[in-house]
Each structure stands twice: as C-alpha cells, then as structure tokens.
C-alpha cells in the first residue's frame with residue numbers, strides 16, 4: 001500500500017517536473033511571467049484594508065455592499081477582527097499573532113510573517129502604501145501615511161533587510177506595475193488616512209474605493225487569476241462584537257461555489273490561513289477512494305507560521 005502510493009507519487013512528480021508551470025494553471029498563464037508559481041484558487045492575492053467601521057454599516061453601503069455581486073465574489077457575513085485598536089489587527093493578519101505590539105505604538109517584532117513563507121516559495125510580494133516615501137523609511141507618520149497600518153515595517157527581519165523593505169513602496173507604483181505586467185503575487189494595499197476612512201468616513205472610503213478599483217479591475221495585468229480581498233481592520237464600536245465586512249472577489253477568481261455570502265465564523269487569521277493553504281492538489285482515482293497529492297513543487301503550499309494561523313479555519317472557496 002505504502003509502496004504503491006510512493007510509486008504513484010513518483011510518477012506524478014516526474015510528470016510534474018516535465019510540464020511547464022503555466023500549463024497547470026487551468027489553461028491561463030500565471031500573473032507575471034512563467035516563473036510565477038500558480039496556486040489552487042488564485043495565482044495572486046490583492047488585499048485592500050480599510051479602517052474602523054462596523055459590519056452592518058459597510059454591508060449596507062452601496063459600493064462595499066455590492067462588491068460580491070458586482071465582481072464574482074463572496075461576502076463573509078460572520079468575520080471578526082482580532083482586537084482593538086488598529087495596529088495589532090494588521091500585525092496579526094500578516095504574522096498570526098498580535099504579540100509584540102502595544103496599541104498603535106512603534107513596534108519592532110522579531111518574528112516570521114507571511115513574507116517569509118512567500119519568499120521561501122519564490123512568490124513575489126509588495127506592500128503598497130499610499131503617501132509613503134519609500135527608501136525603507138521607518139517613520140511612524142509621514143503626512144497621511146501611518147506605519148501602524150503598514151505591518152511589514154514592524155517586522156525586524158523586513159525592516160532591517162534592505163532587499164526586503166524595498167518591497168514596501170508608495171502606492172503609485174501599482175499603476176506602473178500594472179502597465180509593465182509586473183504586479184507581484186501578494187499585494188497588500190493600504191489607502192492613506194483619508195482614503196481608508198480613518199480620518200474621514202465610510203462614505204469617503206466607499207467613494208474612493210469605487211473610483212480607484214473600477215477602472216483597474218478591468219485590466220487583465222491586475223486581475224488575471226487574482227483573488228481580491230476587501231477587509232477592515234476593526235469595528236468602529238468597542239462595545240459590540242468586533243465584526244467587520246470582508247469580501248473575496250475578482251473577475252477571474254475561481255471558486256468551487258457560487259454562493260454570494262458565507263456565514264461561517266472567520267477572523268483575520270482565517271484570511272492568513274487561506275493564503276497559506278492555496279495548494280494545488282491532484283486527485284488520483286484508485287479502486288476505492290482517492291489519493292490526494294500536492295501536485296508540483298512550484299505551488300503556494302506555504303505551510304504556516306505556527307501561530308494562530310495554524311489552527312484557524314480556512315475560508316472555503
């Protein structure tokens with residue numbers, strides 16, 4: 001039994017090794033060049049994160065409330081932030097833990113994050129920060145940029161490594177990357193203190209997002225095999241459950257269900273886990289039952305950080 005399983009695995013490893021990576025991507029090519037590793041449900045994830053609104057208000061907003069139906073998506077109607085205030089939610093989302101951060105104060109955390117898992121698989125990433133000046137600047141505030149909304153800079157293994165912190169860029173770079181068909185496979189987009197709603201309102205953020213996203217979501221260089229995520233760091237009110245609206249969507253985002261909402265209980269760790277678990281599997285029919293093998297070495301299959309991500313509920317796609 002064991003030997004047969006091994007033999008079958010070997011055969012498929014050989015087939016995998018001789019196939020071109022792009023041939024495995026459901027007939028589409030990977031987002032930026034043939035070296036980009038394909039995933040199971042998406043070859044790229046683009047996360048937009050907004051600030052401080054309650055689930056109900058966002059759900060009832062004309063634009064955020066229509067994202068799922070408008071763009072082939074699913075609204076998670078039972079999704080929770082981790083804590084209050086902002087910063088620990090961002091830190092938790094990329095590293096599986098809120099440890100090492102206190103309120104919105106400067107944090108310098110010696111821990112791995114999604115970046116370590118991505119780089120281990122040669123998956124490209126960038127953090128696009130509106131109003132940021134680049135050059136690995138560690139300032140807590142630059143105009144309408146706030147480092148508390150840029151968790152990557154608070155991980156010391158990114159902050160102190162010039163090859164890594166160079167991936168934290170001013171958000172204007174995204175249009176250049178779209179024009180050059182060079183958008184990385186993991187995109188974390190933080191609107192500035194106005195556009196994210198922090199210093200303005202839900203209506204302001206909604207108007208900004210519609211104006212920003214609609215002209216870009218028609219560009220294949222941005223959307224191909226991409227799962228877009230719109231989420232909020234935390235609810236506005238501290239006295240009600242910390243529920244936020246999260247929508248997964250995208251014109252070429254392939255899910256196994258058409259459901260436009262999912263009421264399973266999730267949180268920010270679930271989103272992290274879903275990205276980690278974006279594994280292409282290959283089902284081998286045998287006489288009784290099915291062998292399921294991870295297929296190809298150039299897939300996401302990121303593993304986990306051994307933090308709260310490890311036991312989080314992955315979002316069913």
Ligand SMILES: *[C@@H]1O[C@H](CO)[C@@H](O)[C@H](O)[C@H]1NC(C)=O
Pocket residue numbers: 033035036122
């Ligand atoms: C990693 O990705 C880069 C850029 O896509 C590519 O040039 C390189 O060949 C890849 N390396 C491996 C080991 O796949």
Ligand SMILES: *[C@@H]1O[C@H](CO)[C@@H](O)[C@H](O)[C@H]1NC(C)=O
Pocket residue numbers: 178179180181219220221
């Ligand atoms: C997509 O990328 C290619 C370069 O690879 C470029 O020629 C084209 O203009 C881009 N499309 C858009 C809409 O920016």
Ligand SMILES: *[C@@H]1O[C@H](CO)[C@@H](O)[C@H](O)[C@H]1NC(C)=O
Pocket residue numbers: 256257258
């Ligand atoms: C999704 O909807 C399409 C069109 O309505 C249908 O053909 C397809 O079977 C549905 N897929 C699933 C998994 O329900």
